[in-house]
Amino acid sequence: MEYVSLLMVFAVAAGVAGALMGIPLLIAPKRTSPAKQAPFECGKDPVAVAEGRFAIKFSTIAIFFIIFDIELLFVWPWATIYRTLGWFGFVEMMVFLGVLMLGFLYIWKKRGLEWE
Amino acid sequence: MTDAVDAFVAGFIVLSAVVGVVTYVTLLERKFAARMQSRIGPYRVGPHGLLQPIADALKLLMKEDIVPRLADRVVYNLAPIVFLIPGMLIFATIPFAPGLGVADLNIGILFFLAVSAMEIVGLFMAGWGSNNKYALLSAMRAVNQIISYDLPFIFTALVPVLLAGSLRLSDIATAQAGLWFVFYPVIGQLAFAAFIITTLAAENRVPFDILEAESELVAGFRVEYSGMKFALIQLGEYAHMVGTSFLGALLFLGAWAGPGPAWLGPVWFLLKAMGVFLLVTWVRWSFVRIRVDQILAISWKLLLPLSLLLLMATALVVVLRSGPGV
Numbered sequence: 363m364e365y366v367s368l369l370m371v372f373a374v375a376a377g378v379a380g381a382l383m384g385i386p387l388l389i390a391p392k393r394t395s396p397a398k399q400a401p402f403e404c405g406k407d408p409v410a411v412a413e414g415r416f417a418i419k420f421s422t423i424a425i426f427f428i429i430f431d432i433e434l435l436f437v438w439p440w441a442t443i444y445r446t447l448g449w450f451g452f453v454e455m456m457v458f459l460g461v462l463m464l465g466f467l468y469i470w471k472k473r474g475l476e477w478e
Numbered sequence: 479m480t481d482a483v484d485a486f487v488a489g490f491i492v493l494s495a496v497v498g499v500v501t502y503v504t505l506l507e508r509k510f511a512a513r514m515q516s517r518i519g520p521y522r523v524g525p526h527g528l529l530q531p532i533a534d535a536l537k538l539l540m541k542e543d544i545v546p547r548l549a550d551r552v553v554y555n556l557a558p559i560v561f562l563i564p565g566m567l568i569f570a571t572i573p574f575a576p577g578l579g580v581a582d583l584n585i586g587i588l589f590f591l592a593v594s595a596m597e598i599v600g601l602f603m604a605g606w607g608s609n610n611k612y613a614l615l616s617a618m619r620a621v622n623q624i625i626s627y628d629l630p631f632i633f634t635a636l637v638p639v640l641l642a643g644s645l646r647l648s649d650i651a652t653a654q655a656g657l658w659f660v661f662y663p664v665i666g667q668l669a670f671a672a673f674i675i676t677t678l679a680a681e682n683r684v685p686f687d688i689l690e691a692e693s694e695l696v697a698g699f700r701v702e703y704s705g706m707k708f709a710l711i712q713l714g715e716y717a718h719m720v721g722t723s724f725l726g727a728l729l730f731l732g733a734w735a736g737p738g739p740a741w742l743g744p745v746w747f748l749l750k751a752m753g754v755f756l757l758v759t760w761v762r763w764s765f766v767r768i769r770v771d772q773i774l775a776i777s778w779k780l781l782l783p784l785s786l787l788l789l790m791a792t793a794l795v796v797v798l799r800s801g802p803g804v
Contacts, residue, residue: 364581367485368570371580374489375566378497379559379710382539386706391542399547401610402701420622423774427625430782434632437789438588441639444793445800452797459786466783475778477771 419477426469433462488580489570496569499748500716501531506752507759514763534709541705546608549702553607558703558710561600564593565717572724573648575734575743586647587639590725591632594680597718598624604711605699616698619770620682620689626777627679627686630672633785637669638729640792651733658732665792670730672785674757677726679777681719683758685765686773723754 436458444451469475505520505527512519520527545551571586571593573579583589598621605617639645641662642653660670679686690698700711727733727750734743768776 364583366482367489367581368567368583370482370485371489371493371567371570372563374486374493375563376559378493378566379562382710383555383558383706385539386541386543390540390705393542394544396547398544401546401548401608402696403611416618420618423622423626426778427629430629434629437636438645441636442643442645444640444796445643448800449797452793455793456790459790463783463786470779475774477774 422474426474429465430462433458485580492569492580493566496566496717496720497713500713500720501535503716503720503752503755504534504712505531506755510756510759511763514760538705538709543705543707544702546610546702548609550607550609553603554702555607555707557600557604557607558707558714559600560603561597562710562714562717564596564600565714565721567593568718568721569724571647572721572728573651573733574747575740576648576652578744579648582646582648585645587635587645587650587725587729590647590721591635594718594721595624595628597714600714601699604703608699608702610702612695612697612701613699616689616695616701620699622770623682623686623689623773623777624680626774627676627781630777630781630785631676631680633782633789634669634672634676635725635729636789637665637792640789640796641665647728651728651735654732655735658730658735660730665788665795666730668784668788669792670726672781672788673726673730674754674761675776675781677722677754678758678761679773681715681722681758683719684762685768687767688770688773719758720751720755723751723758726754727751 437455440447440451440455447454508530509519509527520530523529523533545554568590570580571583571590573582601620601624602617605613605620608614638650638659641659642650644650644653658666660666678684682689689695690700695701700708703711724747727747731750731754733750734747736742736746738746
């Protein structure tokens with residue numbers, strides 16, 4: 363039931379955003395010219411179009427993020443029932459996070475975190 | 479059927495309130511920034527400039543909508559909506575007082591963080607669809623930065639979860655009836671400081687605003703947007719920021735706890751959230767922008783290990799206080 367409410371909020375938000383984007387079609391002026399439609403480049407003529415080639419560093423950071431994000435998936439349920447687990451839960455999670463930290467130190471040592 | 483209608487009405491009321499608050503938060507920020515710089519700020523529209531946000535909204539509504547020739551039209555036009563929806567949806571999970579909210583999920587905080595991270599999809603769509611070099615560079619930087627700071631953000635958000643023992647946001651709020659988590663010895667202050675830093679980065683505020691760095695990337699990923707689409711992106715950004723301020727007030731500042739009768743609860747909550755927002759604004763006008771390699775170093779080499787250690791320390795404290803075998 364709670365998720366129906368969320369779906370409703372989603373629908374209302376999308377509807378309001380769509381309506382707000384529709385209003386200017388009715389009341390805003392529409393006088394286009396080639397200069398207006400050119401890509402913005404601080405008043406100069408555009409030199410080349412944007413292309414999809416980027417430094418590999420962006421992808422490496424994204425891969426590190428995915429590794430950690432998946433590990434975090436196991437921390438959420440642990441944090442919720444932590445009180446009922448007691449010392450057992452503490453030791454188990456310390457082992458898990460310890461192994462994770464070893465991998466992190468390896469990345470660090472291999473200079474994977476340097477931006478150069 | 480009536481439940482669905484109720485949900486629709488509740489959602490509509492919350493969204494209207496959010497749009498109202500967010501619109502006036504822009505005025506609050508401009509006034510606050512002006513005062514910090516010994517200026518007056520908006521003053522001409524209405525008494526003390528109080529009608530300024532409405533004037534801005536009307537002006538943007540009537541502006542011509544320019545679509546660049548080379549833009550990917552579908553992605554370009556869809557991006558403001560995709561960017562705005564997560565900013566609105568996060569408010570649906572926040573309980574503004576006991577029992578007052580759209581949906582008090584049992585995974586509230588997880589849902590909040592998951593949805594609020596979805597804003598990078600809209601952001602990247604805006605940067606990619608514009609087909610502009612500045613916009614694309616800015617979008618790449620933004621994704622890089624936001625995912626880097628998401629990890630420490632989640633670790634610090636887990637500290638109150640551990641202390642309260644629940645993912646439900648209203649449970650976390652009621653767990654602070656005796657002691658606000660920000661006053662929890664040592665752990666609370668460190669977690670709150672880390673939360674503020676990661677919030678600054680996740681909201682792309684100074685000193686972490688390389689993605690819109692005016693001197694190099696003009697206006698960043700929204701450089702090609704004009705009129706109402708620009709307004710929607712701004713609205714989404716501020717909604718996201720106000721939502722995160724509410725989360726900060728809820729996780730660390732005791733949410734609706736405060737002196738006076740119970741109906742004052744939402745007022746206290748709003749005041750605390752605005753306090754967090756003004757703290758973020760204060761930082762904005764006090765620091766300079768830092769470089770991209772410094773931003774990544776702060777996140778990966780400093781905040782990530784430290785927030786992990788903080789989580790471990792919190793776990794130790796909780797297990798020591800609740801006794802063995804409990």
